Amino acid sequence: MLREKCTNQKEAIGYYDECFLKYSNETGNADDVARPNDQNTSDVNRFNGALRQLMDLLRGEAAAGGQLLKFATGNISGPDFSTIYGLVQCTPDLSEQVCNDCLEAAINRIPNTDLYGRVGGRILQSTCNFRYEIFDFINRTTLVFPPPPPTMSIPQPVIAVIITSLCIFMRFKKKKIQTSWSLVDEGIQTETMAIGPSESLQYDFSTIKTATNDFSEDNKVGRGGFGTVYKGKLNDGHEIAVKRLAMNSQQGDVEFKNEVLLVLKLQHRNLVRLLGFSIEGIERLLIYEFLPNASLDRFIFDPTKRTLLDWEMRYNIIKGIAKGLLYLHEDSRLRIIHRDMKASNVLLDAEMNPKIADFGMARLFNPEETQGDTSRIVGTYGYMAPEYLLHGHFSVKSDVFSFGVLVLEMVTGQENKCFRNGENLEDFLSFAWKSWRHGTTSDIIDPTLKTGSGSHDIRRSIHIGLLCVQENVNNRPTMDSVVHMLHSFSLTLPIPSEPAFFGSSTNISDSEQSKISTSTNEVSISEFVPR
Structure with a gap:
């Protein structure tokens, strides 16, 4: 025409x-x-x-x-x-x-x-x-x-x-990875990987080896449950982060497939950007954008470094994580349940903007699906929802629970293991609940935040965190509701019920314990302080 x-x-x-x-x-x-x-x-x-x-x-x-x-x-x-x-x-x-x-x-x-x-x-x-x-x-x-x-x-x-390529519904095609992979979570099987050498997202192994100085100890910036992370620099000067998956690790092989097949389909400012991958023999490399300010846990749980995070910065990080999870749950072309949302899986860029990372345990669903079951529990103690930890039931509300724990950690500056109240140690979620109910939330707020402004916002954030960790799945808000709560201070919040595991520790039998595959809190990209 x-x-x-x-x-x-x-x-x-x-x-x-x-x-x-x-x-x-x-x-x-x-x-x-x-x-x-x-x-x-x-x-x-x-x-x-x-x-x-x-x-x-x-x-x-x-x-x-x-x-x-x-x-x-x-x-x-x-x-x-x-x-x-x-x-x-x-x-x-x-x-x-x-x-x-x-x-x-x-x-x-x-x-x-x-x-x-x-x-x-x-x-x-x-x-x-x-x-x-x-x-x-x-x-x-x-x-x-x-x-x-x-x-x-x-x-x-x-x-x-x-x-002529922006007829996105008619003629447009992104080059596919030619592969026989499938996303697997149960009954893991080693599969043949057939990725064409012409794939633009596939890096030459020797290039990455040179960029990381042959994966030298000096370039090592972190270690996780599935491999080691190295800093590298390409010939054009671009810095990269390279995750080298543990050799002969079937679990790591599954994570590699998940990351490539999932993350390449996801693009959001609050998700870590996967630049590509590399395969040679038994070597499996994932290449990411390099984020200079490490993972969130390196700041928020460090008595010295967390003083660098005032409340405004922490609140922006909370909002960014919420937007990233909302994208995964509702706004992307896929529906993704992360299943391992925690502070060490949130990385920070040069401006301290949060980016959700590590999709090796994530699960993909059709848009109309909202939940699933598994016999192999994966994740990190303290962040796992009770219905998932005890029965293997997971849904978008499992990520909401993990997010709620993370919000309370951002407010307190302490991990969800126990809460130190003077000389006493108490259950983290129980103490947060009791403090909110009795109107003594100042007891759980990080002391470094008490001298600044924003006390109302901090108390409101505790309220939102407690809504997310309620034991009844149906009582937890969706991430869409959470984002609205975080952005609209005129919105009236419902009253939270007692959190999961309130007042007692969780008892897990030996048979249930054997099903659980936990990940560590050690994955990070660097140890630099904010600019």
Whole structure:
């Protein structure tokens, strides 16, 4: 159609409901086009606040989508029980920063266009665009990516830049890892790994070996249950973190498959970014972005380093973790239950933004599924929900329980092992509950926070943490509700019931103990202090 309507033109662009097509002999962005929905919102401020939060999340996800996949979809709760659905996309030739800037500029234009105050609309540009509505306009049943068409020869003088790949529901395909893997959790079997050498995400083993100085002790920055983490530097100067899985470890092999097959499908500002992998013989390497400020446990449980985390910084970390879990549970194209959410699996970037890491124990579900059962319990004592620890039942609410423990640890600066109250040691969750119920929450707040501001926010965070660790699964909030609680101080919180394991330690039989595979709290990326 473009060739018919734009005869003998060197540049043309066509916008359609589910894609756009552009060709040009120049780079750059043409003027944008705004297309508003006719319906007005009844609460402009609340609607725009929720819309902005959704667009910012999707913008970061799309920009970080790699060289081919630069689009993202999701939804968020709006005013009057509405749901706002959104889609953002960039042309795949853009860098992460340029895509991010393009979308941010487009989103910032909403107040200056006819979209302002409307419940839906689009802004269309030649290198990026977005759409939002209060109905689900995304036809996910057509998200099938057929093989790309054969390479065509196009005269260079006519077209220097041609982009036809953003018809994301029709012609767009991200290169797949050719593999015979499956996500496994029960009855682990060693499988043949058939990953093509041309895969762009596969690193040459010798390159990583050189980057880490042959996995030298000087470059070792952490050790976890499945292998050792090394710092490395590529020839182009980029720093990386390399997890070298333990050789001949069947458990580590499963973790490797999970990380590659899951994390490559996930893109969010609060998830650690997996750059690629490497396989040679029995060697299994996972290559991540390097995060200079280590894992959260290195700060929050260290009497000296936790003084560097004031309440504002801790609260931002809590909110970031909540957004990351919400993405895993509801907003990604997959439904992921992490199953090992803890302080050592939260890494911190240079600005102390949190990123959830270590998906080796994660479980993938179809969007309509919410729970599962297992006979092999994996995770970390103190963070595991009672229904999972004792009976093998897990769900998104299992992650909510772990998050609640983490929130209380952020407030107290102590691990969920026991709580030191003067000369006495008490059960962590029990003491937090009793302190909240008796109005003596100051007894559990980290002393380094008592001299600063934000006491109301701290008490509210304790309340939210206790809601998350309730014994009855149905009484725990979803991560969507938690995010709203953390961002809306006018929202009335329900009264929490007694937490799981209240007043007594958990008794686990020897047979149940043998089923549990715990992970350690030793995984981290570095030991540097914040800048």
